[in-house]
Amino acid sequence: MTRLAFIGGGNMARSLIGGLLKTGVAPATLSVAEPLAEARQSLGRDFGIACYAENRLAVAEAEVILLAVKPQVMPAIHADLRDILQRNRPLLISIAAGVRLDQLERWFGTTLPIVRCMPNTPALIGAGATGLCANSRVSPAQKAQAQHILDAAGITRWIDDEALMDTVTALSGSGPAYFFALVEALEAAAVAQGLPRGTARALAAQTCLGAGRMLVDGGEDPAVLRQRVTSPHGTTQAALESFSADGLPHIVARAVAAATRRGAELAAELDRLP
Numbered sequence: 001m002t003r004l005a006f007i008g009g010g011n012m013a014r015s016l017i018g019g020l021l022k023t024g025v026a027p028a029t030l031s032v033a034e035p036l037a038e039a040r041q042s043l044g045r046d047f048g049i050a051c052y053a054e055n056r057l058a059v060a061e062a063e064v065i066l067l068a069v070k071p072q073v074m075p076a077i078h079a080d081l082r083d084i085l086q087r088n089r090p091l092l093i094s095i096a097a098g099v100r101l102d103q104l105e106r107w108f109g110t111t112l113p114i115v116r117c118m119p120n121t122p123a124l125i126g127a128g129a130t131g132l133c134a135n136s137r138v139s140p141a142q143k144a145q146a147q148h149i150l151d152a153a154g155i156t157r158w159i160d161d162e163a164l165m166d167t168v169t170a171l172s173g174s175g176p177a178y179f180f181a182l183v184e185a186l187e188a189a190a191v192a193q194g195l196p197r198g199t200a201r202a203l204a205a206q207t208c209l210g211a212g213r214m215l216v217d218g219g220e221d222p223a224v225l226r227q228r229v230t231s232p233h234g235t236t237q238a239a240l241e242s243f244s245a246d247g248l249p250h251i252v253a254r255a256v257a258a259a260t261r262r263g264a265e266l267a268a269e270l271d272r273l274p
């Protein structure tokens with residue numbers, strides 16, 4: 001089994017580790033480097049994997065290293081890893097928003113095989129969605145290896161044009177938060193009309209789940225599913241006309257554009273570092 005080391009044991013590492021273990025990956029094949037003692041303890045307790053305070057210890061045996069730190073931390077970790085990466089030549093996978101393949105090559109080594117990908121937090125329950133792209137050093141076998149790791153967390157799609165990875169980030173990387181925000185807003189609207197909060201939360205969340213399952217399991221066009229809910233001159237039509245009058249598609253397009261722009265800005269900020 002592939003030995004996989006995570007650098008950074010935060011939200012996303014937890015989601016991916018949880019997803020991998022649910023598919024039967026052996027805990028002994030995983031390791032994680034995490035500076036915070038409390039986080040190391042909880043990762044060890046929850047997942048039974050080896051946790052290290054030092055990056056170089058976590059990656060010593062790894063065939064694949066998954067970088068799960070904030071974009072701003074990336075340049076700082078290369079000093080810990082560069083030598084061992086040059087020696088062992090593992091496959092490097094980065095999940096950092098915005099960070100480009102050429103930046104990763106500059107920090108970690110221009111001849112290393114590197115995959116840039118963008119998963120999302122539903123990976124924790126095996127319902128993640130990941131876009132991936134690879135540099136020219138990644139062999140077909142390593143591509144399959146990276147895909148296998150991310151497939152454990154949900155669906156995967158290869159993105160040929162790296163420039164579109166910021167769009168993927170804005171769509172599915174950040175996307176779970178958009179749906180949570182919509183559920184929060186639905187709950188607040190129903191509570192404002194007098195529904196008990198617990199009931200409003202349960203009904204809103206289950207509606208989100210039900211709609212998601214219909215989209216994924218049935219594979220039907222969302223527009224067709226929407227039309228089926230919308231009786232002529234009924235309640236849904238009234239709500240959708242209100243969305244339309246308030247410019248919902250425009251609001252969403254602006255939000256996705258803002259997230260996409262932010263991805264590019266994160267990379268530009270790293271380019272400006274000395």
Ligand SMILES: NC(=O)C1=CN([C@@H]2O[C@H](COP(=O)(O)OP(=O)(O)OC[C@H]3O[C@@H](n4cnc5c(N)ncnc54)[C@H](OP(=O)(O)O)[C@@H]3O)[C@@H](O)[C@H]2O)C=CC1
Nearest residue numbers: 008009010011012036068069070071095096097119120121
């Ligand atoms: N959250 C999400 O939904 C998604 C996030 N991403 C990407 O994943 C990456 C991680 O995000 P997320 O998990 O949310 O962030 P977190 O802050 O939760 O996790 C990052 C972890 O890295 C640790 N860390 C900090 N410095 C170092 C270091 N020098 N060496 C090793 N570990 C270190 C942090 O420890 P400490 O807390 O002590 O600083 C923290 O536990 C980001 O690049 C983000 O863009 C991608 C897809 C979705």
Ligand SMILES: O=C(O)[C@@H]1CCC=N1
Nearest residue numbers: 096097169173174175
């Ligand atoms: O908000 C962020 O920057 C990260 C990347 C995608 C989801 N969370």
